[in-house]
Amino acid sequence: MKSSSHAPSATSLPRAPRDDVDARSIRYLVTMGIRVACFVLMVVITPYGWYTWVFGAAAIFLPYIAVVSANVGQEGRRNRREDPEAALPAAPTAPLPPPAARVIRIEETRPAAPNTPDRPA
Template sequence: MKSSTHAQSATSLPRAPRDDVSARSVRYLITMGVRVLCFVLMVVITPYGWYTWVFGAAAVFLPYIAVVFANVGSDGPESTAENPERALPAEPAPPAPSETDDRVIRLTETPRLDPPRERDVPE
């Protein structure tokens, strides 16, 4: 069980699995769409020449590339979360001169130190 000394920040959470799967599926489908296009171009474009072999090689190797790209996790710069605690100052800033006005009255309450006497207790 993990023990953390402080609460995890919302900006340091990893990407949601649903969003990650969705992004990987889109990458896979785009790459496979390019593969189908290469296959169609290989068959349709005549006269056959060196480009036919290029389209054929792309149609053969793009499934491997599509799977590799789809399996790559979200390790890009958009997934690195920034810890907001680093942006906070280490100590509070000194009060501005306008905040130390003499007209301000500050009251604080302290606990009672002596026990109540009998005449102080209401009946």
């Protein structure tokens, strides 16, 4: 049995915006940390050689990669085609019969005059 720290989702709702921003911030900070490490290794490791150029190139291009990956939210990663056929029923259903016409008539009548001693009923 696989243990997971996240509860399974019963819906197809996207991740909360706050969680998406947190994940993008962490991804940006990790990439920039790798860039700082590459810059420090470029300066500190001697004798200079081909690896100095690799660390320098990483220190130059990692900020671009960090910004682009941080700006791509969850919507950019989820560009999968969804098949509408899976949502349709397997067999067509018979059409419903038309509803019977219902006519409601409301008629107003005058109230009968009350029996008064002056008027016989």
